[in-house]
Amino acid sequence: MNSGLIRSQLPVLLVGGGDCPPEMLAPLLERCPVRVGADGGGAALLAAGVMPDAVIGDLDSLGPDARARIPAPRIHHIAEQNSTDFDKCLRNIDAPLVYAAGFLGARLDHQLSAMTVLVRRPERPCLLVGREDVVALCPPELALELPLGTRASLFPMAEVGGHSRGLRWPIDGLRFTPDRLTGTSNETDAPRVELRLDAPKMLVILPVQAQAALERGLLEAAARWPARA
Structure with a gap:
């Protein structure tokens, strides 16, 4: 399996540019020592007072001011347009679990796209966190x-x-x-x-109140799905 750009033995926080209020983001920042921005999600991390460890995407949503504040080696430009920024990030993060905030809520088409990526990348355990719900691909x-x-x-x-x-x-x-x-x-x-x-x-x-239970279940799952051929 391709280890990707980010490798961590602890859960990683992935922040998108969608609905991600401070009260939802704060406990995830405490939980995850590694923080990644999905394109414009890098600006969301900066707004929360956090320097992202990496920003991954086609960079069409990361403004010049935010980009200037982030060290160049932490910015990973993936120009292809056949996948979403969420997909670009998830396939490049190797961690026991990825918390993904800023992908539920706001635009319905973006939510559907994110859930499709969970199925496209079954080997990457990921927990989508929203205001009302948490979503994950069920392991075996x-x-x-x-x-x-x-x-x-x-x-x-x-x-x-x-x-x-x-x-x-x-x-x-x-x-x-x-x-x-x-x-x-x-x-x-x-x-x-x-x-x-x-x-x-x-x-x-x-x-969303079941977030901790779903996290435990995903981390303790005895088996994972293999990557799609």
Whole structure:
């Protein structure tokens, strides 16, 4: 696997140029010692008083003032236009987990694009953080400790099936596809939820209050998906 530009043994914070209020960013900055800006996300980090360790993207959103403040070796210009800045960043960060803020909320097309990248880069564990929700690609097996009645939505990005324990509506024996059967608005009916999926195509969508539980589940997952061929 290509190790990319950024390598860390601890979670990395990736900041985009979208909706990322200070109250959401502050605890992520404390959690992650390495901070990366996705193009204009570099300016968002500067505005929060943080010098980014790297800025990656096509740089069409990073203004000249912000660019002048960031040391040139930390700026990585990837000019191709066949992928988004989020994709350019995620494929170049090798870490046990990437927290991605500033990619949910604001424009719907940007949110859909970010969630598509999670499926395109299944070997890169990533947790999208928004004001209301956290989203991640479900690994082959995932265990979550959650309060009873927690909203636990499952959304397929392509055909996928699996097994579950601890959900009010089990998924065993079902084949999910985005145009036929989805698993939104499910909820927990036990304090521990266990999921097993047969393909890297299912998104887990939880309330933002479940962020710590989803982080633990992703970090403790026994297996990861391989990179796509």
